[in-house]
Amino acid sequence: MGELITVSASKNSVQSNVQINLPASKSISNRLLIMRALSGNLIRIENLSSADDTQILETALGVKSGEVNLGLAGTALRFGMAWAAVTPGVRVLRGDARLNERPVKELANALRELGADFKYIEKEGFAPVEITGKKLNGGKLTIDGSRSSQFITAMMLIAPYCEAPLLFKIDKSQVSMPYVDMTVSLMRKAGAKIEQQESDIKISGAYGSSDFVVEPDWSAASYFYLWAMALEKTTLSINGLPFESVQGDKVASDIFAHYGIISHFTDGNMRIAKKLLPDFPEEINCIGCPDLAQTFAIAAVIAQKSVRLTGLQTLRHKETDRIEALKNELAKCGVFCKAGSDFLEILSFEKPAGTPIIKTYKDHRMAMAFAPLAAIFGEIQIENPGVVSKSFPGYWKEVEKMGLVLESD
Ligand SMILES: O=C(O)C1=C[C@@H](OP(=O)(O)O)[C@@H](O)[C@H](O)C1
């Protein structure tokens, strides 16, 4: 894939009943990989994600000792740290430059509280870290989950392998809570015993023999709601996406109903199509679905309706500072925004002068969310389109199926 892709919507772009294939959920895949490794391969996984972040974690879990590079994968680093703390071997976990800037301190503190053999190699609070695997204590643990739920998931995943049951207290400022619910649900299905009472969680037991088929990725599905909004008269069938899902990002189907796109679930698949009467939201709180923030920003642009996106405090710690990235790139599309530490207000719209050239900041979601604007501007250019492989290697192939013309430099 080249440095720049030009996405054009020709008059023939309108296709009806296109069948879209999504990648498997990387969040589910990465949890199951850790659980399988800890269980001694008792867990069988079908339809593992082909995303870079999953491939990277799978490779990392095969490293017995020495250097492990987790690329740009946040979950692989955080879950991998917890796995390394309870698995024999001395490992150094590091990432590419941006991953080494993303926080791990709260997780490191929790691991140390249980007796982990852990040290920072360069900078306190960040990878690279050196971890020597050993048996960890159980007992009471309070984790600060106000910057990432991944710290809590990481500790929960290893809880069944601690000396004694782990008792978690999750405080009220917890972000991205649906991801913790996903962890609970998968762990229970694998045989772990989890008792949950409000903010207290007690985990014991172990993973037993179990079979999983990974669901398609709901965050990836969200981009096709944008395409359905932006392309005229398009009906998309999203293969294998069920109504019942452990992924919090299924909330996309409710939010997009307000933007005039309805979702029909039949025979384990989903079909999305336009309905006539949208009732546009004034505010969308993304605290439980941070990975959808870029999608919702673009939905507002396609609808040409102002919106206030709130609950964005974790966005500054992701693949890039997503609030800043959105503000910069929306400006190129003629969109004026006001940004704060945890919100983005999309305020007004003008026709862009010429074809916008969108920077992606090594962030897959910038590329996937901005591309559908091609259908309303006629053309858009996306830099480093290969970034999509972090979660959705086949994205551009699916875009072509809808009749869009792609040209790579
Ligand atoms: O647990 C997970 O699989 C994830 C949790 C979220 O991170 P935060 O909890 O850091 O918001 C989300 O943004 C990320 O893409 C995947």
Ligand SMILES: C=C(OP(=O)(O)O)C(=O)O
């Ligand atoms: C934030 C993301 O992933 P991670 O934190 O796993 O790098 C994402 O996929 O949007």
